[in-house]
Amino acid sequence: MIKTFTRRGILRAGAATGSAALLASLPTTRVFAQEPEKPSEIIVRAWGGEWVDSLKKGVSDRFTEMTGIAVRHDLTEDNEIQPKVWAPVAQNRIPPIHINWDTTTNATKSALRGVTEDISDLPNLANTTELAKPVGLEGFPMVNTYGYVYVLAYRPEAFPNGAPKSWRDLLDPKFKGRVALYNDGIGFHFPAQVAGGGSLDGIPDAMDPCWDFVREMKAQNPLLGEDPDFTTWFQNGEIDAACTISTNARAAKKNGVDLAWTVPEEGCKFDTDCLWIPKGLPENELYWAKQYINLALSTESQQIWLDGLGLPGVVPGLTPPEGLAGDPSYPTKPEDFENLIRISSAVQVQNESDWFAKFKEIMQS
Structure with missing residues (x-):
């Protein structure tokens, strides 16, 4: 008996062309004639313990190495950060974080409230599976990054x-x-x-x-x-x-x-977790927040980040961590979801x- 309300195919139909694959491999994309001013740091809300350690190794440290921008992890719980982001967005103030690492359900609440930036222009989205796409929402007000x-x-x-x-x-x-x-x-x-x-x-x-x-x-x-x-x-x-x-x-x-x-x-x-950006950031900080999420969708970052968590990602071709191939906690094929x-x-x-x-x-x- 299949115990699912919705079923999605694992891989997005079709393969990227050579040029799209090359673009998707780049950690950043320029949307300005020149890169905008770099902030001294960006703030990413995260879960503690093994979770933040894996994010730091797979994404944050690599982002700092590539850009010179420090990453600070705010370990406020996901439910507690919600009103702290919603209020400043509603009041046209700058939100307290640049990126929220969130459950997809919580992020959907924020998207329906209109407080999330559209990130559908991230080039690395071209090489993700269907699991990356939030269901029932237009565009990409957030991007799912793995399942669990x-x-x-x-x-x-x-x-x-x-x-x-x-x-x-x-x-x-x-x-x-x-x-x-x-x-x-x-x-x-x-x-x-x-x-x-x-x-x-x-x-x-x-x-x-x-x-x-x-x-x-x-x-x-x-x-x-x-x-x-x-x-x-x-x-x-x-x-x-x-x-x-x-x-x-x-x-x-x-x-x-x-x-x-x-x-x-x-x-x-x-279920899935995701990354999203609150509205109200200065334009240059929004740019660099997008580059962080784009890097998180690269094959290299997904492999390192999710090796630490032992979770299936949203980029095809990832190697399962040792001992997890075929494990019921690491579904990758339709039959694994039954x-x-x-x-x-x-x-x-x-x-x-x-x-x-x-x-x-x-x-x-």
Whole structure:
């Protein structure tokens, strides 16, 4: 059974011509007769831990080397930065960041609000897969940069009979206080809908099965946190299982933790992250912000950046990191998506804040 609301082909039809491929290989493109004045730095909002380390190595350091412009990473959480960007744009003030590394759902909210710059003129877009294109939006108010799976990560020693086959396996009393979830439930809502006896067709209008399963999980006293927390908790031996992006499990494994991950029978959420530029930047700073994103779409930067994260990118021909070829957390072919749950960004934008609030209400009750 294919658990997807939308399916997109992996590769954009057709191949780039020789001249287009050459243009796409260039890290920057000139839109002025001369390069505009360089700012001393650009500010990129990012996630911490393994996430920012990989971005720095694959994109930011290369950008500084090529341009001489320093890159400062603002580690304000993605939901917290949102109003801090929206307000100055609405007031015709300069926003506090140049680039937002964001979830596609959050970025879609910003795009619909009209606060994002169009970046459809980036030359490296010519060599990206269909995954790069935001669905349901005109042009490129943001560009998706990779996909990821919210896997069930687990300690093999805690599951001596093999990988957990169902999310319901986490309800075993021995896992009380030993399971971790994101503090707003992101990544967990959709498999919870199935684990609670519902169907994906019930999203978003008939989600009582989801909330019933969340209540069952609440009785397990799960730890609630953000990306860096999961790696730390696994390393410290505080948890046995987590609904988390595979990157966090892989980071703990690289640091010596015996860890594995799986896609249970109910499926796992698949989603994308993106880069976008808020409106209101000075013209020269907008130019250099675009060059940063263009570099992030180059084959070289995608390979380095996403090697660190262990995630499939949006440029064809990337080499999977060691051990991830064919892994369920690294989908690249249509059949790889058959047990992954994909809900349209439009549905998520309309309902995600309510889902987050409902999850927190249950967990705090």
